Amino acid sequence: MIEVEGLTKRYGEKVAVNGLTFTVRPGIVTGFLGPNGAGKSTTMRMMLGLDRPTAGDVRIDGRHYARLRDPLKYIGALLDAKAVHGGRTAFNHLLCLAQSNGIPTSRVREVLDTVGLTAVARQKAKGFSLGMGQRLGIAGALLGDPRILMFDEPVNGLDPEGIHWIRTLMKSLAAQGRTVFVSSHLMSEMALTADHLVVIGQGRLLADLSMPDFIARNSRAYIRIRTPQPERLRDVLHGAGVTVVETGDGAFEVEGGKPEPIGELAAEHRIVLHELSPRQASLEEAFMRLTAESVEYHSRSGPPPQQWGDGWRKG
Numbered sequence: 001m002i003e004v005e006g007l008t009k010r011y012g013e014k015v016a017v018n019g020l021t022f023t024v025r026p027g028i029v030t031g032f033l034g035p036n037g038a039g040k041s042t043t044m045r046m047m048l049g050l051d052r053p054t055a056g057d058v059r060i061d062g063r064h065y066a067r068l069r070d071p072l073k074y075i076g077a078l079l080d081a082k083a084v085h086g087g088r089t090a091f092n093h094l095l096c097l098a099q100s101n102g103i104p105t106s107r108v109r110e111v112l113d114t115v116g117l118t119a120v121a122r123q124k125a126k127g128f129s130l131g132m133g134q135r136l137g138i139a140g141a142l143l144g145d146p147r148i149l150m151f152d153e154p155v156n157g158l159d160p161e162g163i164h165w166i167r168t169l170m171k172s173l174a175a176q177g178r179t180v181f182v183s184s185h186l187m188s189e190m191a192l193t194a195d196h197l198v199v200i201g202q203g204r205l206l207a208d209l210s211m212p213d214f215i216a217r218n219s220r221a222y223i224r225i226r227t228p229q230p231e232r233l234r235d236v237l238h239g240a241g242v243t244v245v246e247t248g249d250g251a252f253e254v255e256g257g258k259p260e261p262i263g264e265l266a267a268e269h270r271i272v273l274h275e276l277s278p279r280q281a282s283l284e285e286a287f288m289r290l291t292a293e294s295v296e297y298h299s300r301s302g303p304p305p306q307q308w309g310d311g312w313r314k315g
């Protein structure tokens with residue numbers, strides 16, 4: 001179990017992590033979600049004693065990281081897959097880690113086998129692909145057979161086979177009763193992997209709830225309508241007590257309900273409809289709504305300005 005209480009980290013004026021309190025429980029995969037710059041990596045670094053909190057506390061199975069003897073036996077982490085001495089072979093990299101943590105050499109062979117790197121164990125890590133590097137980092141996390149595992153953005157840059165492999169691995173580690181904590185900025189990925197979600201934005205806790213609860217609260221059902229007579233339709237629906245919301249792309253949305261009565265009302269008033277479709281908001285949309293206020297680096301929505309890309313015509 002990982003217990004986080006009032007965890008805060010300031011870098012000068014910047015508050016990277018702001019009074020976080022939550023618990024990561026064993027037996028399930030807990031997804032740690034937040035937009036870029038939300039404070040996920042900083043939180044994970046403090047959990048591992050790599051950064052000192054400005055305030056607050058983290059306990060690993062009841063103890064501070066610094067108090068753990070042979071910490072790799074309690075908690076294994078993949079923070080940065082590139083943090084490997086490139087001149088070392090995969091085997092030697094793991095052997096160094098094992099020897100400094102009182103772990104037998106036989107375990108090095110076991111974890112190489114688990115992550116599928118046995119055939120390249122004697123190759124230097126600098127020649128590894130991104131996926132192989134990620135597998136080597138995971139082998140390091142598994143080395144001490146720890147009860148707690150932590151992965152920072154483990155699927156970044158991986159191909160579908162690699163993503164599937166990591167997802168299956170995380171679920172099986174949780175099924176063995178281990179605590180699995182995994183960060184991502186992609187809701188779609190977490191929806192397939194996590195049983196529980198901790199969502200942060202600008203260092204603050206935004207949600208701490210089970211995946212089914214997140215889905216129940218956020219997968220909003222609505223009806224999307226497009227018409228060439230928007231004013232008339234708005235008035236008719238308004239008159240019938242239906243609340244419509246304009247989406248900004250010329251369409252309307254009506255929360256909940258069924259499309260049939262709306263189609264019938266439109267027909268009764270001879271209003272042409274170009275679209276009348278029941279929709280379900282995706283979890284990605286729900287996540288973006290939840291974190292919208294706290295996104296640090298907004299991109300423009302919509303198409304780029306007209307003048308972009310016109311330069312080549314004049315040349």
Ligand SMILES: Nc1ncnc2c1ncn2[C@@H]1O[C@H](COP(=O)(O)OP(=O)(O)OP(=O)(O)O)[C@@H](O)[C@H]1O
Pocket residue numbers: 011014015016034035036037038039040041042043185
């Ligand atoms: N050493 C540092 N010095 C100053 N500011 C920092 C430092 N480390 C992180 N920050 C700032 O703290 C905030 C949180 O960063 P962090 O890397 O923890 O976010 P994140 O959620 O992991 O983001 P990402 O998904 O982009 O990796 C960011 O605004 C970042 O610029």
